[in-house]
Structures are given as C-alpha cells and as structure tokens.
Amino acid sequence: MRIPGARVWLRWLGGLGGLAAFFLAWEIAVAVLQVPLYVLPAPSSIWRQVLRDWPLLLRHLQPTAIEAFGGFVLGNGGAIILAAAFVHWPPVQRALFPLAIGLRTIPLVAITPLLLVWLGYGYAPKIVIAALISFFPTLVNMTRGFAAMDQQSLELMHTISASTWQTFVKVRWPASLPYLFSALKIAATSCVLGAVVAEWIGSDRGLGYLVVAATFEFAIARLWATIAVTSLLALLAFLVVAAAERFFVPWRDDAGI
C-alpha cells in the first residue's frame, strides 16, 4: 500500500534534515577550531554576506541565469532533435555519434577563449558553453529513451497503420519522458555551472565574473556568498525541472527527486 502524501513528506524532511545537519556541523567546526575567515567562513557569516551584498549579487545573477537558461534550451533542444534523428535513421547515428563523443572530450575551459574570439564578449559564448555542457548527457539519455518503446507497442502502431510521425508523437515521445527528465535534471545544474565557468574566463558581469573579482580583491566572504548564490540558482533550476517532471510524467510512480 502506498501513502504518497506521507512518503513525499518524509522524503523532504529527510533531505532537509541532512542539509541542516551538514551546515550545523560546519558552523560548529568553524567555531570550535577557530578557523580563520580566509580559510573557511561559517555558514552564518556567508549568509550575512549574501544579505549585505544582495543588490550586487542580484545584478550579477541575472546574466548568469539568462545564459544558463539559453544554454539549457539550446543544448537540450539540439540533443533531443539529434536523438530523434538517430533513432529513425541509424546511419546518421553511426556517422554522428563518434563526433558527439568527440565534442564531449574537448576541454571546455580550453575552447572558451576561442569562443570569445569567435562570438564576442556578450551572452553568446556563455550560452554555447552551457549548451555544450548539457548536450551530451541529454543526447545519450534520449537516444535510449526514444528506443525504449517496447516491441509490442511498435507492432501495435504498425497494425493500426500509424505513420512514423504518429508513432513518434503518440508513443515514442511520451515513452521517453522519464529519460528526458533524468537528463534535464543533470542539465539544469550543469548549465548554471557552464555559464559560470565561461564568465570566469571572460566576462565583466555574471556570477562567474564576481568570483574572479572577489578573489582578486581578496574579498573572501563575498567569494563565498557568490558561491552560495550560484549553488542556490542551480538548486532552483533543478527543483523547477523536478516539479515539471511530476506534472508531465504523472504515470511514473517514482517520479520524485
């Protein structure tokens, strides 16, 4: 017997409890061991810094969020389309999959300066990095997801003379949604990190830039505040995707976080 309400509650409580214990241990350790601020500030002082710097953080949060979102849409959209092509035309998969893996092996930190040269100093190179980072996991997941349709469903669609498009829309796509959301949950956080890394290498705004600036000015508390806000942004992105999964994949029992 499942009691969904209670289980969700317990899961949330467990998750929050774990986080609370972690931060509490951190706080106590810093106080007891008298760790200096420049080595590791206590969570409470990071939080105070977040509040103090809030207008500044918010100003730099915006471009990062835009880049991460743009990269999320571009990278996942591209991966979904390519995965659909892979499933319907195996030669395309044979030809392009090695290339996709090759793309994955390129160190992003190394090509970011090149992207800056090619695409300028604005949003574009950061969006591309965020897209590249989320592209591959989604491609792999969706290639599996689109092929996950069971043989009998495929035969059923054939015997009722469904077109390839109808089979895709009515069966393949919905059947792949659990795979899609697994991939999107990875992408949601990695897009934020991709955008931050790209900003870190070349930008005059965004959380990545703020990390560089804070380090340069030796503003350790602000550096940690920026890290905290970046994490919160990534966490928020993850939670939005997880909520969307609950909404769009209600037939899946374990559609939780």
Added chain:
Amino acid sequence: MEALRDVSLTVAEGEFVSIIGPSGCGKSTLLRLAADVLAPSSGEVKVFGETPATARRARAFSMVFQDPALLPWRTVLANVELPLEVARMGQQRRRERAIEAIALVGLSGFEGARPAQLSGGMRQRAAIARALTLQPKLLLMDEPFSAVDELTRDRLNQELLAIWTRTGAAILFVTHSIEEAVYLSDRIVVLTGRPGQVYSELRVDLPRPRSLEIKRTPAAFEWSSRARLALEEASR
C-alpha cells in the same frame, strides 16, 4: 530459419478458427504474417483477397497481442480511441465508438482509469475494446488470455463469444489451451512442430450459443481428447 512450411489456411467470413500446436511451431508467426507484422520469406498471404499490407491500410483487421500493450500515460478511453485517432476520425465520433466498444467488453465506468489501476483481465478487455473500435471484419488474437488466471480466462472466453456474435467478425485465435480452443472455435487447426505444417483440422460442432457449462459436457470432453490426440501426434 524456417518457421512455417506449406501452410494453407482459409478463414470464412464470421468464422472462429483457433490454431494450436507445440511450442515454437510458428502459430504466432502465422498470425504475424496475416497482420503484416512479418513478411513471408516465400509464398503469399492474402487477407480479404489482398496483401496483408493493403488489408492493414484498409483497416480490415485488428490484432490483439499477448500483452495488452496499453499506453500507461493514457486512460482506458484514450487507449481505446488510439486506432481511431490514428485514422484521423473526428473527436466526437471516435469518443462515441470508443465508449461503445468499452461497453461491449464490460468496462463501462472505467473509461477514466489508467492501465496501472486495472487488473490483468481488465487490461486485456481494454485491449480487445481497442481492437474493436475499428469495427474489423477479422480479429487476430495471439494468446490473448495466457496471462490471466483460469477463472478470469473462462469469463473472458464467454464474453469473447458474446462479442464475436454481436460484431460478426471472423476471429483467428492462437492459443496454448486445448479446452479454450474447443470452447471457442468452429474449427481448430493443429500445426506440427517446426517448421509448422497443418497436421489436421477439427470442425467442432458443439451447439451455439455456448455457455460455460458446455465445457463440462461429454461432447466437449470428447472434442478436447480428440484435439489433444491430434496435438500429440502432430508433436511427434
């Protein structure tokens, strides 16, 4: 690998024909050939005088699989509507037809349920309703009741006969169960082991309409033992 050889089989209009045979004799293959799921390596299959592909596109037959193959994200109603949706029928008409088919299999009231909420027998009923929406002249059924318990199977058999009578469709039915074949069929085709060939045909002349009680009559036992004997000989 050769699954079938020199199989010649004709199903008359409105006839109920069952195919039995040892495991791996190509019973399912035969059905899949008729359904255009498989193509014959040689020879030909005609469904209503056409190739299976033409008959399939004309939506002249429906197939019921061993597994109900319902789409888990669709309600019973939406699952049953699927073939009509694919055939681009208007929403109003397809809803009416689906509701009618659901009533025919005795699932009224479960239109809004999802497959996961149904029992195995109910899922197979929904699959049969889905097959009926196209109002086919021929139903191809591949061991549709092999996964349900004996009593449910009896009830489903009885209902299938009622549906068959009401719709007037011919049924080509593959099964492992001799009793099931005897109870349902006008004619039982016994296939030999691989490569499957027609070993014999039995014309079951039990009176219709058949209630479940007929299964316990001497005549039914007689037919069952004849079919069992034929199957044993065919398996040799």
